[in-house]
Amino acid sequence: xxxxKSILTKKTTLLLLILMPILLLTIIPLFxxxxxxxxxxxxxxxxxxQNEFNELMEKVGELEPFSVxxxxxxxxxxxxxxxxxxxxxxxxxxxxxxxxxxxxxLFTWYRYDHSIVDGLxxxxxxxxxxxxxxxxxxxxxxxxxLDDINRQEVFDFGLRYFEPDPLFQMNFQSYGxxxxxxxxxxxxxxxxxxxxxxxxxxxxxxxxxxIDQYRExxxxxxxxxxxxxxxKLYRSWLMLMLVLIAALLSGIALVTSHFNVQLATNTLGxxxxxxxxxxxxxxxxxxxxKNRRAFxxxxxxxxxxxxxxxxxxxxxxxxxxxxxxxxxxxxxS
Amino acid sequence: MERGEVMLQxxxxxxxxxxxxxxxxxxxxxxxxxxxxxxxxxxxxxxTLLKMMxxxxxxxxxxxxxxxxxxxxxxxxxxxLALFPNMTVKDHLSFYKKxxxxxxxxxxxxxxxxxxxxxxxxxxVEELSGGMARKLNLAVGLIHKPDIIFLDExxxxxxxAAKHDMLKWxxxxxxxxxxxxxxxxxxxxxxxxxxxxxxxxxxxxxxQFSIENLSQKVEExxxxxxxxxxxxxVKN
Numbered sequence: 001x002x003x004x005k006s007i008l009t010k011k012t013t014l015l016l017l018i019l020m021p022i023l024l025l026t027i028i029p030l031f032x033x034x035x036x037x038x039x040x041x042x043x044x045x046x047x048x049x050q051n052e053f054n055e056l057m058e059k060v061g062e063l064e065p066f067s068v069x070x071x072x073x074x075x076x077x078x079x080x081x082x083x084x085x086x087x088x089x090x091x092x093x094x095x096x097x098x099x100x101x102x103x104x105x106l107f108t109w110y111r112y113d114h115s116i117v118d119g120l121x122x123x124x125x126x127x128x129x130x131x132x133x134x135x136x137x138x139x140x141x142x143x144x145x146l147d148d149i150n151r152q153e154v155f156d157f158g159l160r161y162f163e164p165d166p167l168f169q170m171n172f173q174s175y176g177x178x179x180x181x182x183x184x185x186x187x188x189x190x191x192x193x194x195x196x197x198x199x200x201x202x203x204x205x206x207x208x209x210x211i212d213q214y215r216e217x218x219x220x221x222x223x224x225x226x227x228x229x230x231x232k233l234y235r236s237w238l239m240l241m242l243v244l245i246a247a248l249l250s251g252i253a254l255v256t257s258h259f260n261v262q263l264a265t266n267t268l269g270x271x272x273x274x275x276x277x278x279x280x281x282x283x284x285x286x287x288x289x290k291n292r293r294a295f296x297x298x299x300x301x302x303x304x305x306x307x308x309x310x311x312x313x314x315x316x317x318x319x320x321x322x323x324x325x326x327x328x329x330x331x332x333s
Numbered sequence: 334m335e336r337g338e339v340m341l342q343x344x345x346x347x348x349x350x351x352x353x354x355x356x357x358x359x360x361x362x363x364x365x366x367x368x369x370x371x372x373x374x375x376x377x378x379x380x381t382l383l384k385m386m387x388x389x390x391x392x393x394x395x396x397x398x399x400x401x402x403x404x405x406x407x408x409x410x411x412x413x414l415a416l417f418p419n420m421t422v423k424d425h426l427s428f429y430k431k432x433x434x435x436x437x438x439x440x441x442x443x444x445x446x447x448x449x450x451x452x453x454x455x456x457x458v459e460e461l462s463g464g465m466a467r468k469l470n471l472a473v474g475l476i477h478k479p480d481i482i483f484l485d486e487x488x489x490x491x492x493x494a495a496k497h498d499m500l501k502w503x504x505x506x507x508x509x510x511x512x513x514x515x516x517x518x519x520x521x522x523x524x525x526x527x528x529x530x531x532x533x534x535x536x537x538x539x540x541q542f543s544i545e546n547l548s549q550k551v552e553e554x555x556x557x558x559x560x561x562x563x564x565x566x567v568k569n
Binding site for chain 2: 002003005006009010214216217218219221222223224225226227229232
């Protein structure tokens with residue numbers, strides 16, 4: 001079909017189609033880097049080098065979302081500078097209290113105005129500590145009753161009562177109930193989906209403006225004199241859009257899988273239908289306006305408003321409202 | 334349909350757009366084998382009337398009769414180059430051949446030969462000279478050998494050689510019984526192609542006459558107080 005050949009052999013079209021993979025190749029590593037770099041930085045101070053504390057830190061050290069610095073000296077300047085989210089200082093009788101099942105004032109917690117997520121670390125350390133304290137308490141009770149039993153053996157035995165984990169224990173891993181470090185991880189980042197939609201929207205706007213060129217040069221009028229001439233052109237254009245969007249989304253899925261980022265099938269499906277919805281929306285708008293400048297002004301404005309609103313809602317700066325669903329990308333979240 | 338039979342009858346055609354009267358009570362008829370030139374100053378309503386006759390726009394109020402001549406699509410050649418810019422001449426001819434289901438290869442060959450398109454078949458539209466592009470613009474509109482052709486200033490910016498080819502081919506078609514309705518301000522084109530002149534001004538049909546009476550009309554319009562005065566004066 002001449003329309004396909006005409007559009008696809010244009011230099012501008014080729015440039016726009018090549019742009020996507022290049023942008024993806026640039027942006028995905030940035031997404032990954034940002035995700036990898038996101039850790040809660042906390043400092044734990046133990047001036048007394050206690051064994052129980054060291055064991056606790058071994059467990060905490062395995063926890064991914066936190067970057068834990070263990071020192072023996074309190075430095076509140078690092079908290080003021082924002083180098084760390086919070087500082088936890090261990091009390092001098094920490095080990096004795098834990099063994100005796102005493103959970104009062106084991107730590108002193110320092111935080112600053114800018115501290116936001118350090119509470120997560122506090123909760124995690126508390127739950128880990130509770131497990132140890134309960135086991136010590138249980139071992140103490142048993143050995144008090146039975147003289148011929150070794151306390152350490154009872155303490156170790158008590159571990160089985162924490163499998164599965166007690167209800168109050170928090171799991172801070174991002175996904176998969178804490179037992180997965182898969183080869184692939186699924187993209188839940190709405191902003192990446194927004195980026196894909198925004199790109200495809202601009203692409204469709206460009207392809208729709210081609211119809212305006214045909215209208216301006218009277219090509220549409222010329223085709224109108226033939227039976228279904230104009231309908232055939234629109235049908236061919238819609239088919240081209242359908243194929244291009246399917247190809248682009250497949251391409252995106254391929255490129256992202258190269259970076260071990262897997263787009264879920266249903267996410268791709270939703271994105272596909274939203275893009276097809278965008279195509280129909282833009283075509284109808286174009287048919288109604290019949291004016292290239294007005295069409296471009298409206299589509300760009302809609303695009304900007306959609307992107308801004310999506311980000312505002314995604315960052316929870318703005319709450320959801322019924323009317324935001326008039327903006328196509330809102331259906332992505 | 335026989336030569337001289339009425340193909341198209343316009344009775345009291347009115348067209349209003351955005352509260353502006355574009356055509357007001359236009360009445361006329363087009364007969365098989367006619368070659369009519371719509372003549373008048375800019376804004377007279379010529380293009381609107383032509384598009385209306387071609388069926389591209391509908392009148393607001395009219396008794397508008399398009400007889401059975403529409404067994405074939407009309408030929409419409411717009412003023413603009415209604416072509417796909419990055420496609421070749423051959424691509425265009427193939428596309429319109431399929432679109433109109435034209436199977437008369439002899440006619441297409443005769444046309445491409447008459448318009449000297451064979452030598453440039455592999456060239457893209459953007460590589461063509463203005464005259465060549467105009468010839469292609471004409472050819473794709475005529476590929477299905479329509480019974481009636483509407484030309485909206487199709488000769489603008491055409492060099493003399495290309496104009497010669499185009500006029501020669503259109504005269505041949507007209508002699509063969511094809512009806513032509515055209516808009517032009519070019520007296521050379523009128524002289525070589527038109528048989529009848531419809532004079533329009535401010536949406537009204539002010540005159541209709543045979544080209545044989547042109548000299549007499551030029552004298553008459555000398556005394557008319559309107560832009561038509563100058564338009565006819567240029568004839569001399």
